[in-house]
Amino acid sequence: MWPFGKKKSAAAPTPEPKPADPIPTAADIKRQAVREAISALGLIKAEAEDTIVGFLADEMEIHPRQTLTEYRRGEQLSKDEKKAIGVRSNAFLSRQAFHDLTEAGLECPLKAHETVLLRATFTFQRYQTIQSTKAAGLVGDKVFKGMKYDVLNMHCAICGPMDGKTIPIDEATIFPFPGCTCDTANWGYRADVDFLARWND
Secondary structure: OOOOOOOOOOOOOOOOOOOOOOOOOHHHHHHHHHHHHHHHHOOEOHHHHHHHHHHOOOOOOOOHHHHHHHHOOOOEOOHHHHHHOOOOOOOOOEHHHHHHEOOOHHHOOOOHHHHHHHHHHHHHHHHHHHHHHHHOOOOOOOOEEEEEEEEOOOOOOOOHHHOOOEEOHHHOOOOOOOOOOOOOOOEEEEEEEOHHHHHOO
16 A cells, blocks of 8 residues: 555745835825815815815915915906906906806805815814824823814804813814814814823822
8 A cells, every 4th residue: 555644735825914004194184185175165176176285384374365365366357257256346366266166166256265275274283283292292191181172163063062072182083074064174172181190199
């Protein structure tokens, strides 16, 4: 008889670890914030995304109203064209800005771009607050309780009740809440710090 040994089974291939998702940069967050604002508000066309991203500064040293007024100072619509959409003849509305507008945006042609930029700005500022809190080394320290909501529009049924509440930093979203009725979603965060916690040991 031929001696038969046990057949060796081929070793299962070791699965390669999945690469970790890249951490979004500040530039990525800016674009996401603008994209969300354009989609949520429906005031300007998606093709205007790059324009608004270009206006979204790291710090709001100039109010979006001034920034977008300058943008609307380009080649102007004629007086008749302005009249047709309910804009006074001496108001600034460039052809480029006009072409950015959706039908909804035509209902508020002098405010559409500004509203979109403001919403994106508040989103980006929430991101910056969270990042600066992490960079300050507060997370994990006993004095740090979490992120506290600062809500400006108390009339909103969604974000109004959140004012003053503190949540873990990992639960702090930068994007507007689903169902929020605020055009600009103008709420923010601040670090909730209890410096007396170190004395309570």
